[in-house]
Amino acid sequence: MSYGSKNVLNEINLDVYPGQIIGYIGPNGAGKSTTLKIMLGLVEEYSGMVEIFGEDIATSDYSYKRKIGYVPENAEIYDNLTANEYLTFIGELYGMEQNEAANKAESLMQQFGMEDVLHTRISSFSKGMRQKVLIISSLLHNPDLIFLDEPLSGLDANSVMIIKDILEQLVAHGKTIFYSSHIMDVVEKISNRIVLLVDGKIAADGTFEELQEQNKQGSLEGIFNQLTGFDEHKHTAEEFVRIVTNGDAND
Numbered sequence: 001m002s003y004g005s006k007n008v009l010n011e012i013n014l015d016v017y018p019g020q021i022i023g024y025i026g027p028n029g030a031g032k033s034t035t036l037k038i039m040l041g042l043v044e045e046y047s048g049m050v051e052i053f054g055e056d057i058a059t060s061d062y063s064y065k066r067k068i069g070y071v072p073e074n075a076e077i078y079d080n081l082t083a084n085e086y087l088t089f090i091g092e093l094y095g096m097e098q099n100e101a102a103n104k105a106e107s108l109m110q111q112f113g114m115e116d117v118l119h120t121r122i123s124s125f126s127k128g129m130r131q132k133v134l135i136i137s138s139l140l141h142n143p144d145l146i147f148l149d150e151p152l153s154g155l156d157a158n159s160v161m162i163i164k165d166i167l168e169q170l171v172a173h174g175k176t177i178f179y180s181s182h183i184m185d186v187v188e189k190i191s192n193r194i195v196l197l198v199d200g201k202i203a204a205d206g207t208f209e210e211l212q213e214q215n216k217q218g219s220l221e222g223i224f225n226q227l228t229g230f231d232e233h234k235h236t237a238e239e240f241v242r243i244v245t246n247g248d249a250n251d
């Protein structure tokens with residue numbers, strides 16, 4: 001996959017099975033979002049083949065998208081709509097009846113303690129509240145395949161616990177989840193498979209325990225640092241602060 005002359009993804013070869021929650025990690029710019037966008041059919045200029053639910057997405061019709069849920073990293077949300085209007089609209093886009101979408105949206109908003117703002121415009125919501133609406137919108141139609149790009153962004157610690165449990169239970173229901181994030185301790189805990197992308201190539205693929213074994217590191221953060229060849233955080237921080245402070249001594 002290339003953007004202009006820039007080659008972004010190379011020889012990505014992944015077989016993914018129902019019930020897997022894949023922690024999809026890699027340095028900034030490694031190509032994670034691009035991979036998700038290709039699988040979602042949002043980027044078409046790639047070479048190679050992507051099969052979803054056993055069908056080549058380049059030649060199949062769009063019906064496979066009804067079984068996919070997506071929380072993008074940077075979401076465009078129609079924030080002049082109320083949460084109820086937005087969620088019902090999204091539900092209908094996924095083929096749900098209006099009443100069914102509205103009722104389910106209300107029930108899910110209640111679970112997040114947001115029933116009071118169901119009929120409030122999203123433009124007045126806090127970041128975490130918007131994120132919860134986005135998460136609901138990605139799951140409303142009961143998708144089988146779920147792509148989550150930094151889904152915990154802006155969520156408080158209690159909400160994070162709920163979402164982690166929701167993901168575990170969805171996987172127990174046979175859903176497949178692609179979970180792309182930079183929060184290593186969450187990825188470490190929730191994933192039953194971890195794929196590390198570096199410079200558009202797969203640098204590691206296995207369970208956390210397998211990656212620990214292969215890399216002789218205790219934490220996913222340590223494995224990530226090792227496989228991305230990064231050991232300069234202290235030096236980089238010192239240089240950054242030296243420039244910010246115009247080289248002033250810190251005493």
Ligand SMILES: Nc1ncnc2c1ncn2[C@@H]1O[C@H](COP(=O)(O)OP(=O)(O)OP(=O)(O)O)[C@@H](O)[C@H]1O
Pocket residue numbers: 003008026027028029030031032033034035073
């Ligand atoms: N629309 C675009 N046009 C040109 N280049 C792009 C475009 N989208 C992404 N890229 C480039 O593709 C590369 C991979 O970007 P991508 O967003 O997939 O990375 P990422 O792994 O998701 O990064 P991050 O962790 O920062 O979100 C980057 O070099 C980026 O500049």
